Amino acid sequence: xxxxxxxxxxxFARVRIRLxxxxxxxxxxxxxxxxxxxxxxRAASHISVIGLIALIVSASAFPINLxxxxxxxxxLSSTDTSDAAFDPxxxxxxxxxxxxxxxxxxNIPKRVRRDVLTYTVKSGDTVSNIGDDFxxxxxSILWANPKLEDNPDLLSVGQTLxxxxxxxxxxxxxxxxxxxxxxxxxxxxxxKTDDMITEIVNLEFxxxxxxxxxxxxxxxxxxxxxxxxxxxxxxxRVVYAYNGPTPPTAAKGSGLFGWPVTGVITQKFWAHHPGIxxxxxKGAHVFAADSGFVISSGWSSSGYGYQILLSxxxxxxxxxAHLSSMxxxxxxxxxxxxxxxxxxxxxxxxxxxxxxEIIQGNxxxxxxxxxxxx
Numbered sequence: 581x582x583x584x585x586x587x588x589x590x591x592f593a594r595v596r597i598r599l600x601x602x603x604x605x606x607x608x609x610x611x612x613x614x615x616x617x618x619x620x621x622r623a624a625s626h627i628s629v630i631g632l633i634a635l636i637v638s639a640s641a642f643p644i645n646l647x648x649x650x651x652x653x654x655x656l657s658s659t660d661t662s663d664a665a666f667d668p669x670x671x672x673x674x675x676x677x678x679x680x681x682x683x684x685x686x687n688i689p690k691r692v693r694r695d696v697l698t699y700t701v702k703s704g705d706t707v708s709n710i711g712d713d714f715x716x717x718x719x720s721i722l723w724a725n726p727k728l729e730d731n732p733d734l735l736s737v738g739q740t741l742x743x744x745x746x747x748x749x750x751x752x753x754x755x756x757x758x759x760x761x762x763x764x765x766x767x768x769x770x771x772k773t774d775d776m777i778t779e780i781v782n783l784e785f786x787x788x789x790x791x792x793x794x795x796x797x798x799x800x801x802x803x804x805x806x807x808x809x810x811x812x813x814x815x816x817r818v819v820y821a822y823n824g825p826t827p828p829t830a831a832k833g834s835g836l837f838g839w840p841v842t843g844v845i846t847q848k849f850w851a852h853h854p855g856i857x858x859x860x861x862k863g864a865h866v867f868a869a870d871s872g873f874v875i876s877s878g879w880s881s882s883g884y885g886y887q888i889l890l891s892x893x894x895x896x897x898x899x900x901a902h903l904s905s906m907x908x909x910x911x912x913x914x915x916x917x918x919x920x921x922x923x924x925x926x927x928x929x930x931x932x933x934x935x936x937e938i939i940q941g942n943x944x945x946x947x948x949x950x951x952x953x954x
Contacts, residue, residue, distance in 0.1 A: 597925070600942060608891075614917065656864075679916055694745065695745065695785070699714075700739070701740075701930060704848040704859075705931075706857060707728065707732040707853070708848065708853075709846070716743065716745075720746075724744045724750040729812075731883060733883045733927075734883040735928055737931075743804060745888065746785070746809075748808040749806075750807075751804070752804060753803050753804075754883060755801050758797070759780055759781065760777060763807070768809065768810065776809075779846055780792075781797055789804055789805065814851050824875065826873070826893060830873035830913045831871035832871060832872070838870070838917060840858070842860065843864070843923075843933070846858070854944035855937035855947065856935075856936055856948070857934070857947075858936060859932070859933045859934060860934060863922050865919050866921040867918060868889075868914045869890075869936070870896070870916045872890040872892035874888060874890060874908045876889040877889075879926075884899070884901035885927025885928070886904070886905070886906060886924065886926045887902070887903060888906055888920055890920075897939055897940075898936070898937065901927065901935035904921075904926060905924070907918045938950055
């Protein structure tokens with residue numbers, strides 16, 4: 581606990597603080613009398629001020645006491661400050677003086693959580709934003725919640741998520757697991773197994789759940805174990821390019837894509853999110869990013885809700901998901917910039933937005949690399 585440090589006030593400082601209200605009142609009275617008495621001039625007011633100054637000087641012959649809040653009186657002198665503890669709540673009774681009160685501040689070091697939090701998904705949430713709020717990586721959120729691990733677009737309002745204490749892999753210990761085996765399994769390419777073991781056994785969270793004493797570092801099956809800084813191998817989501825017949829009159833894309841909707845980027849492209857999310861009002865028009873023809877228009881059971889897939893006839897396919905309505909049907913030919921649907925929040929979604937993907941062959945491309953600058 582921080583204690584106030586006694587301070588030493590000079591004699592004249594104590595005199596000014598004590599007599600300031602009295603002097604101001606006398607000055608005001610002298611000014612009023614100068615206005616009420618016809619023969620009294622401005623000089624008379626000056627004389628009264630000089631008299632007040634003389635009063636201050638004459639006060640030097642007497643000891644000055646400051647009253648505490650409990651009305652007890654402590655005599656202050658230039659050499660005795662043992663009873664003069666600084667009162668941070670003291671403020672002189674006049675606006676002509678400013679008293680600076682010391683504000684003690686204690687720097688509290690940041691502590692790593694020792695438990696797994698649960699979080700209920702709210703409207704507008706994304707895996708990335710949730711990770712930012714709890715200062716852990718988005719991947720760590722996915723690894724702690726198996727249902728999301730393969731597809732973060734399965735996130736839905738009301739869903740309960742496990743939030744790990746630090747970034748890394750939150751793992752439920754199985755029979756025959758050892759710290760060394762798990763360190764080897766989940767360490768990153770840049771980490772050494774011995775260094776990972778040290779991080780695992782020194783993490784306070786893990787000490788709460790396990791008896792991590794050398795040399796065995798025993799861990800209990802069924803309990804959480806946090807592998808800080810660990811990672812899981814990335815399994816790219818396999819997609820299949822359209823190989824069906826192309827209508828003779830189908831429009832063909834140029835390979836130069838345009839933005840499908842006007843809005844705000846709410847989730848970027850990353851390993852477990854092979855597209856971008858663009859937040860926009862429900863019902864906002866969604867446009868074809870390039871010319872092509874509709875290969876699918878309808879409900880998706882994989883969490884995308886109502887979606888449209890366009891083949892652009894040049895190896896590219898674009899996906900428009902979580903729509904509220906669709907303006908085109910399978911087999912329709914569309915031109916770049918044509919209205920094809922409306923923004924919605926169908927499927928596994930936490931609020932109105934467009935999930936947009938650019939697929940080339942059997943893989944995904946980062947839309948930011950192919951869309952024009954904004």
